[in-house]
Amino acid sequence: MTAVTADAYEAAFDAAVAADERIEPRDWMPEAYRATLVRQMAQHAHSEIIGMQPEANWITRAPSLRRKAILMAKVQDEAGHGLYLYSAAETLGTSRDELLDKLHTGRQKYSSIFNYPTLTWADVGAIGWLVDGAAITNQVPLCRCSYGPYARAMVRICKEESFHQRQGYELLLTLSRGTPEQHAMAQDAVDRWWWPSLMMFGPPDDASAHSAQSMAWKIKRHSNDELRQRFVDICVPQAESLGLTLPDPDLRWNEERGHHDFGAIDWAEFQAVLKGNGPCNEQRIDQRRRAHEEGAWVRDAAAAYAEKHQAAQHTESVEATA
Amino acid sequence: MSNSTEWPLWEVFVRSRRGLSHTHAGSLHAPDAEMALRNARDLYTRRSEGVSIWVVPSTSITASSPDEKDPFFEPSADKPYRHPTFYEIPEGVKHL
Numbered sequence: 001m002t003a004v005t006a007d008a009y010e011a012a013f014d015a016a017v018a019a020d021e022r023i024e025p026r027d028w029m030p031e032a033y034r035a036t037l038v039r040q041m042a043q044h045a046h047s048e049i050i051g052m053q054p055e056a057n058w059i060t061r062a063p064s065l066r067r068k069a070i071l072m073a074k075v076q077d078e079a080g081h082g083l084y085l086y087s088a089a090e091t092l093g094t095s096r097d098e099l100l101d102k103l104h105t106g107r108q109k110y111s112s113i114f115n116y117p118t119l120t121w122a123d124v125g126a127i128g129w130l131v132d133g134a135a136i137t138n139q140v141p142l143c144r145c146s147y148g149p150y151a152r153a154m155v156r157i158c159k160e161e162s163f164h165q166r167q168g169y170e171l172l173l174t175l176s177r178g179t180p181e182q183h184a185m186a187q188d189a190v191d192r193w194w195w196p197s198l199m200m201f202g203p204p205d206d207a208s209a210h211s212a213q214s215m216a217w218k219i220k221r222h223s224n225d226e227l228r229q230r231f232v233d234i235c236v237p238q239a240e241s242l243g244l245t246l247p248d249p250d251l252r253w254n255e256e257r258g259h260h261d262f263g264a265i266d267w268a269e270f271q272a273v274l275k276g277n278g279p280c281n282e283q284r285i286d287q288r289r290r291a292h293e294e295g296a297w298v299r300d301a302a303a304a305y306a307e308k309h310q311a312a313q314h315t316e317s318v319e320a321t322a
Numbered sequence: 323m324s325n326s327t328e329w330p331l332w333e334v335f336v337r338s339r340r341g342l343s344h345t346h347a348g349s350l351h352a353p354d355a356e357m358a359l360r361n362a363r364d365l366y367t368r369r370s371e372g373v374s375i376w377v378v379p380s381t382s383i384t385a386s387s388p389d390e391k392d393p394f395f396e397p398s399a400d401k402p403y404r405h406p407t408f409y410e411i412p413e414g415v416k417h418l
Contacts, residue, residue: 024388026385026387026388027388028388028389073368076368077368080364080365080368083350083365084348084365087331087348087349087350087351088348090331090349095328096328096351097328152348153348156348160368160369299329299353302329302353302354302357303329303353305353305354306353306354306357309354310354
């Protein structure tokens with residue numbers, strides 16, 4: 001490519017982004033844009049499938065058949081979301097095997113939230129309400145992301161996420177209105193999941209490495225702090241309706257700002273979990289690797305069957321024409 | 323045999339209800355067409371989004387090049403007379 005045409009391609013890309021048009025897989029795009037998308041979409045896909053683990057932990061112990069069916073459907077949805085995102089990431093020229101390999105060897109990350117354990121049944125509710133709630137707040141603007149396949153995957157995901165959040169809220173509400181023990185269990189889960197959920201929006205704007213460029217490319221539409229504030233404002237009245245409290249003594253309405261003020265987030269904890277020192281980092285990755293390895297024979301058998309079947313079909317068609 | 327080549331990629335098209343065309347829903351990996359259909363059902367129609375599914379090997383799709391976009395679609399751009407709004411009709415003429 002000559003310098004002149006490279007400039008023309010870049011100008012066309014910039015113009016498309018500026019005009020709020022979508023970039024599609026075969027369009028020219030800056031390498032850094034492609035790399036940023038692969039990193040973000042891979043991390044997103046990995047989060048969906050690692051996220052199956054903490055909740056799947058409770059499927060066999062769900063308190064009723066109704067709750068069990070709901071939880072299974074939710075965990076299956078998470079697998080589906082991972083698959084939508086993997087195939088969207090593959091449109092950028094990376095392969096599924098490469099993505100999984102990078103997850104298994106720790107070269108690509110997943111959301112730190114899944115490195116916290118699900119200690120009680122109420123955690124399933126807290127994850128639905130808070131973790132999925134935070135995810136939705138993050139994901140709704142991604143439906144307008146400048147990269148077409150990512151935006152389309154997000155539209156599908158957001159539609160399905162709202163069931164996730166509502167089932168979690170309903171679960172917590174049931175516990176909150178139950179026996180004093182059940183109420184305490186719900187409160188304990190919210191106490192443990194609240195701060196990690198706020199961390200899901202990523203570091204504060206002035207410390208976020210990728211934010212400014214991603215905003216310029218319209219991959220991101222709102223800053224981390226802006227989305228975090230939106231989430232806090234949404235949760236406060238929802239917690240009141242639940243009859244539960246949020247574990248932050250500094251949380252209060254600020255008339256002047258028109259938003260809730262909230263306490264300082266422990267970013268040292270965030271960094272520690274990110275670096276691999278959370279309560280469940282090892283367990284999650286080990287489980288993922290084991291599932292992948294133990295499923296190898298199924299993948300091999302299906303491939304062998306397909307090959308054999310294809311060979312047989314080929315013989316048939318040769319015989320038919322002979 | 324593990325870590326060998328991955329399953330081929332398939333494009334999935336879903337007809338959401340009778341009377342509508344199949345539209346592209348996304349893609350997936352599967353060893354053969356039959357499994358691609360089953361996987362597509364599980365992946366893209368978990369909430370009754372479809373009454374019919376097509377799966378097509380991604381390698382079978384021939385696409386126009388984005389680089390040639392302008393010259394390729396040029397022939398239709400300069401023919402406004404193909405649109406009804408090109409024609410001036412006196413006011414009051416009905417059903418036209």
